[in-house]
Amino acid sequence: MKTFFATLFTFISYISLAQINDIPTINNALEKYSFIQEQIIVNNxxxxxxxxxxxTKPSNLVVFIQGTDANPIFSYKVDKGKITYYRWFGNDYKSLDSTYTYAIIPKPGMEGLYKDGEIIIPKSYYEKNYLEYRIKQIDVSINHIIEKHLNNPKKIIVYGHSEGAAIGAALATINKKITHLGFWSGNVLNNFYEFALFNRIESLKGLISDEEAHQNIMGIIEWYKSVVKNPNSTEIDHIGFTNKRWxxxxxxxxxxxxxxxxxxYALFGTEDESTPIETAYLLPIKFIEKRKENLTFEVCISCDHSYKLKTDVGQKSHWNEQFKKFIEWTDKTK
Structure with a gap:
């Protein structure tokens, strides 16, 4: 059975080299990228x-929520006696002025520094990688940042990509301090419906037969039934997730x-291979239906899941310009 799901938009960047006689630590990576680590104990x-x-203490906060997959935030590699530190997120924080700070909360169990090629996903990730826990992590972090690191808080901006968009949408219904939400390339409807939709799209394109699409979809429905029957299972399935997560x-x-x-601020790519653009248009329709005017709906034409556009000379990324537009939008909306 062929299935489709929202994949993580992974940024991998590296910065200067250190001597091998240095011991790699998370503090080394944090110093290289000008970040700090905070830890909060909540009920053990x-x-x-x-x-x-x-x-100095800024007044605005931007929180980025990662997409799918158990990737770390920081890692390192040793090559020819040198240590290279990596970050698994993009340059968005660099484009913010001094009135902003920028936060990212690692997936459960994925905090700290990892060695490239030796990243082992801990058991705690599978036990805690579900919506309610991710909301708890980010909600507690936002409240702590506001209390300890901001001065006269003004904008509390949260934007999530792919799975992170779904988390952000749910989080914003709980944390009332959030002032602006970015919903980037997230599934609009239930995952299992969108998996089914992708099969129908493949059938219409002639990539699979009508019968094959139908059989795949019936398999997806049976899969969904099995999840509902055992919703708290933390056994890893054929895709690498758990029923508790689904x-x-x-x-x-x-x-x-x-x-x-x-x-x-909802943003989608028309050539997204992980989130069907067909369901994205339900957002403006539903907001009109409910007479709500707080949605800005943007589409990156011919862009993929990560807002990359195919050109004659390769791919061109539109992520950075989309982020700048997003921040400018927060200045114009209340």
Whole structure:
């Protein structure tokens, strides 16, 4: 059975080299990228977040929520006696002025520094990688940042990509301090419906037969039934996730988004291979239906899941310009 799901938009960047006689630590990586680490203990559970290090306390916060997959935030590689440090997120934080700080909260169990090629996904990731726990992590982190690291807070901006978009939509219904939400390339409807839709699209394109599409979809429906029958299982399935993870996302992000009254910036690519653009158009339709005017709906024409565009000379990324437009949008909306 062929299935489709929202994949992580992974940024991997590296910075200067260190001598091998240095011992790689998370502090080395944080120093290289000008971030700090904070840890909060909640009911014997340690929640970690990484925050852009600023000289003075800013008034605005931007929080990025990663997409699917158990990737770390920081890693390193040893090559020919040198240590190279990597970050698994993009340059967005670099484009922000001194009135902003930028935070990213690692997936459960994926905090700290990892050696490239030796990244082992811990058991805690599978046990805690579900919507309610991710909301808890980010909610607690935002509240801590506001209390400890901001001065006269103004904008609390959250934007999530792919799975992170779905998390952000649910989070914003709980954390009332969030002032702006970015919903980037997230599934609008239930994952299992969108998996089925992709099969129908393949059939229409002649990539698979009508019968094959139908059989695939019936298999997806049976898969969904098995998840519902055992929703708290943390056994790893054929895709690398658990029933607990799948069942926690059963409510469609569309239902969370239409509950919100804060400004929402929804962004999609028309050539997205992970999130069907066909369901994206339900967002403006539903907001009109509910007489709500807090949605800004943007589409990157011919762009893929990560806003890359195929050209005659390769791919061109539109991510950076989309982020700048997003931040400018927050200045114009309340």
């Amino acid at each position: 559970d340690t929640i970690t977040y990484y925050l852009k290090n600023t000289k 069942s926690s996302y059963e409510k469609a992000p569309l239902d969370y988004l239409t509950q919100l009254n804060i400004p929402i």
